[in-house]
Each structure stands twice: as C-alpha cells, then as structure tokens.
Amino acid sequence: MIIVNFKTYLKATGKKAVELTKKAEKASLETNVSIGVAPQFTDIATVAKAVNIPVFAQHIDSIQPGSHTGHVLAESVKEAGAMGTLINHSERQLKLSDIDAIIKITRQENLVSVVCANNPNISVAAASLKPDIIAIEPPELIGTGIPVSKAKPEVITDTINLVRKINEKAIILCGAGITRGEDVKAALKLGTQGVLVASGIVKAKDPHTVLREFAEAIRV
Amino acid sequence: MIIVNFKTYLKATGKKAVELTKKAEKASLETNVSIGVAPQFTDIATVAKAVNIPVFAQHIDSIQPGSHTGHVLAESVKEAGAMGTLINHSERQLKLSDIDAIIKITRQENLVSVVCANNPNISVAAASLKPDIIAIEPPELIGTGIPVSKAKPEVITDTINLVRKINEKAIILCGAGITRGEDVKAALKLGTQGVLVASGIVKAKDPHTVLREFAEAIRV
Amino acid sequence: MIIVNFKTYLKATGKKAVELTKKAEKASLETNVSIGVAPQFTDIATVAKAVNIPVFAQHIDSIQPGSHTGHVLAESVKEAGAMGTLINHSERQLKLSDIDAIIKITRQENLVSVVCANNPNISVAAASLKPDIIAIEPPELIGTGIPVSKAKPEVITDTINLVRKINEKAIILCGAGITRGEDVKAALKLGTQGVLVASGIVKAKDPHTVLREFAEAIRV
Amino acid sequence: MIIVNFKTYLKATGKKAVELTKKAEKASLETNVSIGVAPQFTDIATVAKAVNIPVFAQHIDSIQPGSHTGHVLAESVKEAGAMGTLINHSERQLKLSDIDAIIKITRQENLVSVVCANNPNISVAAASLKPDIIAIEPPELIGTGIPVSKAKPEVITDTINLVRKINEKAIILCGAGITRGEDVKAALKLGTQGVLVASGIVKAKDPHTVLREFAEAIRV
Numbered sequence: 048m049i050i051v052n053f054k055t056y057l058k059a060t061g062k063k064a065v066e067l068t069k070k071a072e073k074a075s076l077e078t079n080v081s082i083g084v085a086p087q088f089t090d091i092a093t094v095a096k097a098v099n100i101p102v103f104a105q106h107i108d109s110i111q112p113g114s115h116t117g118h119v120l121a122e123s124v125k126e127a128g129a130m131g132t133l134i135n136h137s138e139r140q141l142k143l144s145d146i147d148a149i150i151k152i153t154r155q156e157n158l159v160s161v162v163c164a165n166n167p168n169i170s171v172a173a174a175s176l177k178p179d180i181i182a183i184e185p186p187e188l189i190g191t192g193i194p195v196s197k198a199k200p201e202v203i204t205d206t207i208n209l210v211r212k213i214n215e216k217a218i219i220l221c222g223a224g225i226t227r228g229e230d231v232k233a234a235l236k237l238g239t240q241g242v243l244v245a246s247g248i249v250k251a252k253d254p255h256t257v258l259r260e261f262a263e264a265i266r267v
Numbered sequence: 268m269i270i271v272n273f274k275t276y277l278k279a280t281g282k283k284a285v286e287l288t289k290k291a292e293k294a295s296l297e298t299n300v301s302i303g304v305a306p307q308f309t310d311i312a313t314v315a316k317a318v319n320i321p322v323f324a325q326h327i328d329s330i331q332p333g334s335h336t337g338h339v340l341a342e343s344v345k346e347a348g349a350m351g352t353l354i355n356h357s358e359r360q361l362k363l364s365d366i367d368a369i370i371k372i373t374r375q376e377n378l379v380s381v382v383c384a385n386n387p388n389i390s391v392a393a394a395s396l397k398p399d400i401i402a403i404e405p406p407e408l409i410g411t412g413i414p415v416s417k418a419k420p421e422v423i424t425d426t427i428n429l430v431r432k433i434n435e436k437a438i439i440l441c442g443a444g445i446t447r448g449e450d451v452k453a454a455l456k457l458g459t460q461g462v463l464v465a466s467g468i469v470k471a472k473d474p475h476t477v478l479r480e481f482a483e484a485i486r487v
Numbered sequence: 488m489i490i491v492n493f494k495t496y497l498k499a500t501g502k503k504a505v506e507l508t509k510k511a512e513k514a515s516l517e518t519n520v521s522i523g524v525a526p527q528f529t530d531i532a533t534v535a536k537a538v539n540i541p542v543f544a545q546h547i548d549s550i551q552p553g554s555h556t557g558h559v560l561a562e563s564v565k566e567a568g569a570m571g572t573l574i575n576h577s578e579r580q581l582k583l584s585d586i587d588a589i590i591k592i593t594r595q596e597n598l599v600s601v602v603c604a605n606n607p608n609i610s611v612a613a614a615s616l617k618p619d620i621i622a623i624e625p626p627e628l629i630g631t632g633i634p635v636s637k638a639k640p641e642v643i644t645d646t647i648n649l650v651r652k653i654n655e656k657a658i659i660l661c662g663a664g665i666t667r668g669e670d671v672k673a674a675l676k677l678g679t680q681g682v683l684v685a686s687g688i689v690k691a692k693d694p695h696t697v698l699r700e701f702a703e704a705i706r707v
Numbered sequence: 708m709i710i711v712n713f714k715t716y717l718k719a720t721g722k723k724a725v726e727l728t729k730k731a732e733k734a735s736l737e738t739n740v741s742i743g744v745a746p747q748f749t750d751i752a753t754v755a756k757a758v759n760i761p762v763f764a765q766h767i768d769s770i771q772p773g774s775h776t777g778h779v780l781a782e783s784v785k786e787a788g789a790m791g792t793l794i795n796h797s798e799r800q801l802k803l804s805d806i807d808a809i810i811k812i813t814r815q816e817n818l819v820s821v822v823c824a825n826n827p828n829i830s831v832a833a834a835s836l837k838p839d840i841i842a843i844e845p846p847e848l849i850g851t852g853i854p855v856s857k858a859k860p861e862v863i864t865d866t867i868n869l870v871r872k873i874n875e876k877a878i879i880l881c882g883a884g885i886t887r888g889e890d891v892k893a894a895l896k897l898g899t900q901g902v903l904v905a906s907g908i909v910k911a912k913d914p915h916t917v918l919r920e921f922a923e924a925i926r927v
Binding site for chain 2: 873
C-alpha cells in the first residue's frame with residue numbers, strides 16, 4: 048500500500064492535484080498495487096470524482112456537526128469522497144485527547160484512520176488507540192532524501208515489535224526520505240506493509256514512473 | 268452585502284451546501300443585492316462551479332506553499348473558486364501576528380479579506396491591519412436569535428466611530444442573532460454596509476424566503 | 488499517596504498556598520501518608536521552602552533552556568524546589584509528541600512525571616510513554632462532587648487492567664469528585680495507589696480535617 | 708527605561724536570576740535610570756523579595772481565578788511581587804482576543820502591561836488596545852547582535868508615527884539586537900523611551916557593566 052501526501056505543494060494543488068492523482072491511478076492499475084492520495088481539503092471532491100483510487104483527507108478536526116467555522120468535519124470530507132484521513136501528521140500535530148476523539152469519529156463515519164507517529168514511543172501510544180493504519184515518519188528525515196529504511200532501520204523494527212504487543216491488526220506504513228524502489232523494498236523487509244510518501248513523488252520529474260517503481264517494489 | 272457562513276452544519280454540507288447556495292443565488296438575482304456564501308473547504312469547488320455568486324473560505328492558514336500537511340493554503344481556496352476568506356471568526360480565533368500575515372497573503376492572492384471581531388477594541392485592532400471587510404460579531408449573541416442591532420446597538424456605533432478614525436475604506440458588516448429583515452434594516456441604520464449571518468439562514472425552514480427578506484431590507 | 492492540585496484558585500494562591508500546604512504537611516505527619524501539593528508556578532519556591540512534603544509543578548513545557556519567553560522550564564521548577572510535575576492535565580492538554588518529550592525531560596532532570604488521562608484509551612497511551620505516575624480523571628466529573636469511584640468504577644478497573652498489560656511499574660492515581668474518606672477507600676479497592684484531588688480540599692471549610700480523613704483512608 | 712527579559716536562559720534561572728537582578732539594581736541605583744527585570748514565573752517571588760526594582764512576568768494567561776491547572780493567573784504574579792507583565796512576546800504569541808482580555812485583566816489588577824509587537828502593523832493593532840507600554844521587536848533580529856536601531860531604523864520611526872495617531876500615551880520601547888550603549892542612544896533618537904533587552908545582558912560577560920552603559924546612554 049502506498050499513500051501519497053500532497054501536502055500544500057503548488058505542484059499538487061487544484062488541477063495539478065487531479066493530474067497527479069491520475070498518474071497514481073495509472074500506476075496502480077498497471078501494477079495492481081493499492082495507491083491512495085491525500086490532497087488538500089479543497090481538492091478532495093474534484094480528485095475523488097476524477098479517479099477510482101482511495102482518497103484521504105490530510106486532517107480532520109475533533110468536532111461534531113454544528114458551529115465550528117473554519118474547521119474540518121469528518122462528514123464533509125466523507126461526502127466529498129474521502130475514504131479516510133491522516134491524523135497527527137508531524138506538520139499537524141494534535142493533542143493526545145484529540146487523536147483519541149478523532150479515531151472514534153472515523154470509526155463512526157466508516158473512515159480509515161491513518162495515525163502518524165514520529166518515534167517508537169509515540170507509535171505505541173498511537174497503536175493503543177486502535178487506529179486502522181500507523182505511519183511512522185521520523186521528522187528529522189522528512190524531505191531529506193535519506194530513506195528511513197537506511198538511516199534508521201531500528202526505528203522501524205523497534206516500532207513494529209512494540210506496536211505488535213498491543214495491536215496485532217493495524218497496518219504499519221513507514222515514510223520520510225523514500226525516493227527509490229529499493230527504499231520501498233527495504234521498508235517492506237523490515238516488516239512494514241507499505242509507505243507514506245510526499246516530496247519523493249510530488250517533486251519527482253516523472254511521478255508516474257517513480258510511483259510505478261514503488262508499486263513494483265511492493266508487488267514483488 | 269450579505270455573507271452566509273455555512274459553518275459545519277450538516278444542513279449546509281456537501282450536496283446541501285450546493286442547494287443552499289442556489290437559494291442564495293436566486294435571492295441575489297431577484298433582489299440585485301450581493302449575497303455571498305462561506306461553505307466548508309471541501310465544498311468550495313463544487314459550490315463555486317454551481318453558482319455565480321461570491322464564495323468565501325471560512326479560514327485560511329498563515330502559510331506559503333510547501334510542507335504544511337493538513338493546513339489551508341490561500342492558493343488552494345482560490346483555485347477552487349473562492350474570491351475571499353473569513354479570518355479570525357470567533358470559532359476560529361487567531362494570533363494577532365497570523366491575522367496580519369493572512370491579510371498580507373490575501374492581498375498577494377487578490378482575495379477579499381473579511382476579518383471578524385468581537386468587540387470595539389478588537390475591531391479597531393483588526394481595522395489597523397487594513398482588511399477589506401470587518402465583521403463585528405459579539406460572541407455572546409451568536410446563535411441566540413437576539414439581533415445585535417437590538418441588544419447592543421452601541422457596540423456597532425462605537426465600533427464604526429473608532430474604526431473610521433483609522434480606516435476609512437473597509438466595509439463594515441455586523442452579525443450575530445440576525446433572523447429578520449428588520450434586524451438587517453436596523454444594522455444598516457447604525458452605519459454598517461451589510462450582515463454576516465449563519466444559523467438565521469442555515470437553520471431557517473425556508474432559507475430562500477429569509478434571504479430574500481434580508482436582501483430587500485438592504486435594497487430599500 | 489495524595490496529590491493536591493491547587494489549580495488557580497485564589498484560596499490556594501500566594502500566602503494562602505503556603506498556609507494550605509502547611510495543613511497538608513500536618514496531615515501527612517499525623518498519618519504518615521505521603522501528601523504532595525501542586526501549587527502555581529509562582530508559589531513553588533515559597534511553598535517548597537516552607538514545608539518538607541513533595542511539591543509538584545502543574546505543568547512544564549517541552550523546551551530546553553534558551554529563548555522561550557513565557558514558557559516553563561523543567562530546570563526552573565526543579566531549582567524552585569519541585570520534585571515532579573503534572574503533565575497533560577485535562578485543563579492543560581498537550582500534543583502527544585509533547586507529552587513524550589516532557590516525560591523524557593523529567594527523566595533527565597530527575598523529576599517525577601504525573602501524566603493525567605481522561606479515559607482508558609488515553610491512559611494506556613500515556614502508560615506506553617513510561618511516566619512514573621498516571622492519574623485518571625474523567626473530565627465530566629471534575630469539580631462535581633460525584634466521586635469517580637462511585638460514578639464510574641469501571642473506568643478505573645478497565646484502565647488498570649489495560650495499563651498493567653504494558654506498564655507494570657507506574658503508580659496509578661485516580662481523581663475527580665473525591666470529597667470523603669470513603670471515596671478514597673473505594674478508589675484504593677479498585678486497585679489505585681492514591682488520589683489526585685483539587686476542589687475537594689481547596690474549597691473545603693477545613694482542609695486539614697478532610698486531608699486527614701483522606702490519608703487515614705489510605706493508611707488503613 | 709530598560710527591561711531585561713530573562714527568557715528561560717539557565718544563566719538567569721533560580722539563584723542566577725537573583726544575582727543578575729542584583730546587578731540590574733546596582734546599575735539602576737548608580738545611574739538613576741529605571742531598570743526592570745522579567746524573570747521566569749518560578750523566580751518572581753525570590754527575585755522580587757531580593758531587590759527594589761520593577762519585576763515583570765514574562766506572560767500571564769487570559770483567565771480568571773478557578774479551575775485552570777497549569778496556567779498563569781494575574782493575581783499570582785502580582786502577589787509574588789510582579790508589578791507588570793510582558794504580553795504577546797514573539798516567543799509566546801497570543802490570539803488577538805486574548806491580548807485584549809489580558810490587557811483588561813492587567814488594568815483590573817493594577818499591573819503594567821507591556822505588549823510586544825513585531826512590525827508596524829501589529830504595533831498599531833496593539834496600540835489600539837491601550838496597553839501601558841509597547842515593545843517593538845522585529846523577530847528576525849532577536850539574538851543576532853544587529854541592533855534594530857541600525858538595521859531597521861524605519862521600522863521604529865514608522866511605528867512611532869502610526870502608533871501616536873491612535874495612542875498618545877503609551878511608552879514605546881524597542882528591542883532585538885541591542886548590545887551596546889550606542890544602540891540604546893540610537894533607539895532613543897528615533898523616538899523610543901527605552902529598550903527591552905535579553906541576550907545582550909544575560910549572555911554578557913559582565914552584565915552589570917553593559918547595563919550601566921545602557922543606562923548611561925538613556926540618562927544622557
């Protein structure tokens with residue numbers, strides 16, 4: 048499984064979000080590997096209408112419908128076509144009680160919860176809240192081009208060991224610094240089920256080719 | 268001028284956001300009064316495509332394009348079709364330095380800035396940052412059905428007097444508790460140029476009729 | 488073990504913080520039960536100098552020494568005489584990553600970490616970060632006079648069961664609504680090692696007598 | 708007027724806060740220039756007891772007495788001996804509505820309000836809230852050793868001109884990068900009434916000599 052986080056890159060905003068998602072869909076169809084995208088809130092509806100791959104929100108708020116101007120309602124991202132949401136990305140960190148509340152909201156709304164975590168401790172804490180997916184992203188590697196699988200393999204193996212003690216079901220992804228197929232392969236060997244990537248795809252000269260390389264690394 | 272804030276009401280989410288906006292457009296066409304809407308981020312694109320009235324975001328973040336997962340980029344709401352944004356709504360209050368930064372961003376992106384303020388002091392502080400529009404909403408009245416024009420007329424007149432000393436150009440709206448055409452009329456008499464409304468329209472049995480009543484109160 | 492949280496009550500500010508702490512010290516000496524206090528930051532030094540019982544900060548920030556105007560440095564509360572700190576109280580909730588970072592700071596500074604948690608899920612997440620003490624306080628009971636031991640005994644027993652699976656050492660306290668010795672007794676029967684109290688002591692007509700009653704309930 | 712912000716520097720924590728304050732007091736007595744200090748919350752009481760110069764808090768929260776664990780109550784810093792407080796320092800920025808509320812609290816409690824601002828716009832917004840003192844600190848210069856009086860004289864003159872249009876009474880300080888007496892002199896020439904300094908004093912080899920130099924620059 049691959050999730051591409053579009054962040055707030057101009058190269059993945061508006062029309063370009065749709066174009067990039069179509070490349071992800073093509074790579075997914077060609078390889079039969081699940082590739083999802085996490086565009087900005089404003090692009091979820093257009094992106095979800097244009098393709099048939101999983102679309103995630105980058106964040107939702109811990110709110111119920113009502114008087115919450117400027118916040119992001121689970122129901123709104125769902126109706127727009129998202130099937131899940133990132134939670135607690137290192138660029139949008141949340142209070143512990145809000146992570147717990149948001150995971151409960153995703154369960155009520157049948158949204159897939161992808162909780163991001165920066166270190167083994169935080170991954171275990173996140174795992175204890177029973178999200179569907181845990182994505183481990185050491186923040187010091189984000190956007191550096193140094194794959195977590197090379198620089199810090201022990202972060203991933205430690206995390207998996209600890210997480211599995213209290214949560215046997217969650218899918219574990221890893222991220223940060225992944226730019227080549229061999230990085231993806233290394234991540235899988237360490238015991239993860241896939242990757243959460245951003246700049247490695249969004250800033251690539253040819254995102255389709257890179258995504259296809261990633262997907263093939265997973266398929267093999 | 269009327270701006271309808273959809274907040275995160277289910278009655279103004281997704282398809283219902285489009286339906287409500289069409290009613291606003293109809294009232295605007297019938298009365299020739301400018302009526303804008305502020306739907307949730309996820310609904311901006313769909314709403315903006317469906318109608319020809321001004322669409323506002325409910326908030327944008329003080330960020331530039333790049334690595335800001337889960338944040339709201341000015342460029343993204345603009346490309347989705349918004350022509351402006353609310354800033355510092357009482358349900359989404361911001362640091363002073365962020366209000367300043369966001370107003371500068373709206374200027375760069377040619378977006379209309381609507382800064383919300385809760386009392387005369389804050390309105391003057393907001394006015395000194397040179398937004399296009401200032402919306403005064405005493406938070407204790409929001410959603411109560413007591414129109415600010417009746418309960419606290421001095422809030423509005425004081426504010427206008429103070430604001431005009433340092434900012435002659437900004438449009439001044441008022442909000443909170445407005446449910447009838449006479450509330451709108453009273454607000455205009457006090458010197459405002461229009462209203463920012465939410466539950467008074469969204470929760471109305473017949474939003475089109477109420478909006479038309481509001482618009483006629485402005486036109487006369 | 489009893490910890491009395493002084494919050495920002497005027498009855499527990501400044502000189503009154505010292506007086507109240509002396510009553511706590513007296514009750515502790517009379518019963519030989521450990522009673523600590525958590526006064527406001529400004530009162531830690533004066534309180535710690537006046538008595539010989541454990542003093543806790545109510546919060547510290549996730550910072551290192553340096554340029555952090557207006558923040559609370561671990562070293563500063565330690566030098567003032569605190570031997571530990573509350574973390575993530577329901578009135579001062581923190582990001583998951585900050586809870587993790589603050590617990591690490593307390594370890595480096597030899598401060599006792601008391602992480603507060605509102606429900607079983609959050610308690611387990613907190614426990615996975617290896618604090619010294621976990622204090623369970625359902626926020627809906629805080630200040631109500633309904634003891635958690637009566638209203639929600641299952642919250643405590645569930646939490647203890649879950650916490651013990653991943654953390655055998657942490658002391659577990661419970662709080663919220665405790666006003667009588669029998670509430671303390673009930674809490675101990677459920678498997679906790681003590682209580683975190685606030686209004687039950689600070690607002691009591693005779694705090695010394697109530698604290699003595701609480702302490703005797705623990706000693707028996 | 709000089710205010711020395713101790714931030715969370717170890718060289719200005721605990722006993723060292725008292726020692727540094729005594730040096731400030733000595734320089735103040737020798738020159739008859741008002742020098743105040745802003746130590747950490749935990750050090751206010753000890754510092755205020757040891758000297759007879761103005762002591763400021765670095766921040767207070769927008770709260771009333773009551774259930775606000777881990778927050779900073781105006782009454783607590785006042786009883787500890789502070790006669791005023793910094794508000795909205797660039798390292799502790801606040802929501803606009805909280806700045807307004809805190810200034811009102813300082814007025815009720817007879818505390819001197821020192822609102823920090825980063826640019827002319829924000830200074831004018833701050834001035835409209837009627838604080839006693841406005842301190843202008845361009846954040847890009849803080850801690851650099853480039854005095855604001857040299858690098859950005861127009862920031863100060865612009866600000867003073869704008870501020871005076873709506874607030875004739877507030878004392879205006881400037882800060883950031885001030886390390887020598889001539890920097891202070893330059894700042895006064897531009898129309899300020901003093902300086903807010905931090906690392907220039909706290910990190911100086913001989914803080915007393917530097918403070919005396921600053922004070923003499925003001926006295927002349």
